[in-house]
Amino acid sequence: MHTILPFLLAMIAVIVLLTMWAAKLRIAYPILLVVAGLLISFIPGLPQVKIDPDLIFFIFLPPLLFEASWSVSFKEMKKWWRMIGSFAFLVVFFTALSVAIVAHQFIPGFTLALGFLLGGIVSPPDAVSTGAITKFVKIPRSTSAILEGESLLNDASSLIIFRFALVAVGTGQFVWQEAATNFLWMVTGGVGIGLLLARFFVQAHKRLPTDASSDIALTLIEPYFMYWVAEELHCSGVLAVVSGGLFMSANRLNFLTSASRIQGFSVWESFVFILNGIVFLIIGLELPEITEGLHDQGVPLRTAINYGIVVTGVLIGARIISAYAAMLATLIFRPNVLPRAGSIKRRLLMPVLLGWTGMRGVVSLAAALAIPITLDSGVAFPQRNLILFITFIAILLTLLVQGLTLPYIIKRWRLFDGLVDEESEELTRRKMKQGLKQHVYQFMKGKYENELNGHVGMEKFLKQWEERSKATDDSWMNDKTKLIFVELLESQRQYLSELNKDPKIDEDIIRQQLYQIDLEEERLKII
Structure with a gap:
């Protein structure tokens, strides 16, 4: 404890300093944090950062999703729900399927179930990275609303794929009828539990003699409780937190005082900033341990890097193809709901931009680290270290390549000139x-x-x-x-x-x- 506590405090100090440096350089802070974590990991004598895989989701996901649901515009989500739904579900499923097929074909020892597991891990884009990058350029409200809404829901769809793939790997079988029933319960049950608990929490804030401090303390507990109850009932904890957060956000004027809203905004902003920073540092800090596992598994480092590059290419390509497919379907069936583009050239290039915003981050890392070390039978989980390494490469490449070039592409192509007034x-x-x-x-x-x-x-x-x-x-x-x-x-x-x-x-x-x-x-x- 006496060694890990100073290290954690030093991590927070590094996060703050690197964030300030990133703002000065006008680049997204997750990029610097990942690179810094990678460099710090080579310093000898530092304690290894280990997180229990069973707790990784529970520690990071609920507050990050809850805060995001309070920040997003529900009105804009309703307006663009078709585009958001297609990217959050159909695109994620198509991306996971593409990764599963490619991994099964090109990576020795990778079954289709392991391919879907990898696909579920790396398919959801990261909202924090996209938001940190796009703040340096002006983008239309419709585009930002689609990206924000997608980021709230794609975590749920990807984690559902992840969960079913884990079962398939562990049992060696996949029953479609049972999977369909479980999927329906996970979605409807997760949303229902989230809304039910949100209503309960709203009434608790109204009826209890709370002040600003106790209101804020309750909001810190609420996302964890929503997530835990839903998961205990085998529903989607992610959807419970998102639906509950959206409901409470829409009613914030009815149950929170002005002091609670003002102070809560500052507390949550700092809390989420630290959580995000720690996760992105951990991404870099975990690499040495992952490479050691690869060595023990007998997979050459260069080969693993090549696998990671191929999977990253599939991620980018699948998202761009999906963006064009979504645009084509919308043009045919609902042309009046397309975001304003201004010209044919912009309309043709817009799907490329949406495809290029697919940086990976927090959720992918959390899912990868949550893979159990052994199966129920006690046998080591197959290809765990390789999946972790490929996930790391996908996060690193999308952050560095897409993250550094996205602002330049937007400015160079002048996609939004005249659209952001x-x-x-x-x-x-x-x-x-x-x-x-x-x-x-x-x-x-x-x-x-x-x-x-x-x-x-x-x-x-x-x-x-x-x-x-x-x-x-x-x-x-x-x-x-x-x-x-x-x-x-x-x-x-x-x-x-x-x-x-x-x-x-x-x-x-x-x-x-x-x-x-x-x-x-x-x-x-x-x-």
Whole structure:
């Protein structure tokens, strides 16, 4: 304990420093973290980082998925659900199938079941990597919504493949009827359990005398509980966390106070940042142990690298082919729901871009490390070290090759020139704020018209919201005006919630304004 604790603290310090360096270099921080972990692993005398395979999913996945479900725009997910569904399920299945066939044909000793196991591990793209990379370039709201929504659901589909492949490897058989029934239960049961528990947690937050600290503590527990209950009932823990997180995110204004939302945002941002950083460092730190296992297995390092390169090529190719197939199907059956492209050239190149966003990361590593060391019979799990190594190569290559070139491709091909209208976003903000001012004025005039006449404090109160005065003198704010102030803030939240139903309004802009209202309410408490 006395040796591992300083090492863990040093890992966090390295994560922070490398993230700052990545921001200065304008590259995605997961790239630097993986390379740094690989270099650190060669330092002699460092303790080996070992994580129990049975706990790898439970430690990292629930909070990462829960936070992602709170960040994604549910309105945009509903709008682009066809594209998101096809990428999250059909593309993942096609990718896993492609990897299974290629691995079975070209890797000696790889059965079709082992191929599907590898395919399930490496098929889901990593949301953290894509988000970290695309923040350096402007992309349309529709594209980011598709990528974010896909990242939430593709983990579930890939892990379902992973679980069935594990059973097939362990038992040597695969019963389609039983698999179909289990698949249906995993999906419906996972979503149902997630929604049921989310409703319970919402009521718990409402009815219990919680403050900001206890609210945040509960939100840290909730994703783990959702995941654990679903897995105990043999459902998809991933879908439980995602569905529950989306439900709670949509109702956050109903059960969390402004203090809980503000402080919770900071706590969760830091918590998820550390978790992601640790995982990407572990990816690099695990390599020496994996290569030792390859040596013991008698697989030459160069041969294993070649296998990894081939599988990575299959991943990229399958995703690009799937993107073109999805575009073609949408053009034929639902041409009106295609994202705006602007020109034929852009429309033809867009699937290449979507295919090139398939960086692998956290989920692939977690799945690979979760492979048991031995089968139930006590025999060593076949090809475990080779699967781990191929997964590492796929993560490393997609991060380095795709991650470093994606911003350049977007800028060089000018795919989104004219599609990302910053002036339009700024105009939307101005219109929203003007609408809020008008809403405030009508609210005050309609409900407190008598108090406004001749009352200095109320006149100042109205002026402060109508003109957003910069004066710092808050001596006029008494208990009466504070109550009205809070009521007015709540009225603004309701106005923004209604405004968010407009499909043309970017939900991120609404959330930013809601955050400002929360800050205003907290400022009021210290006056």
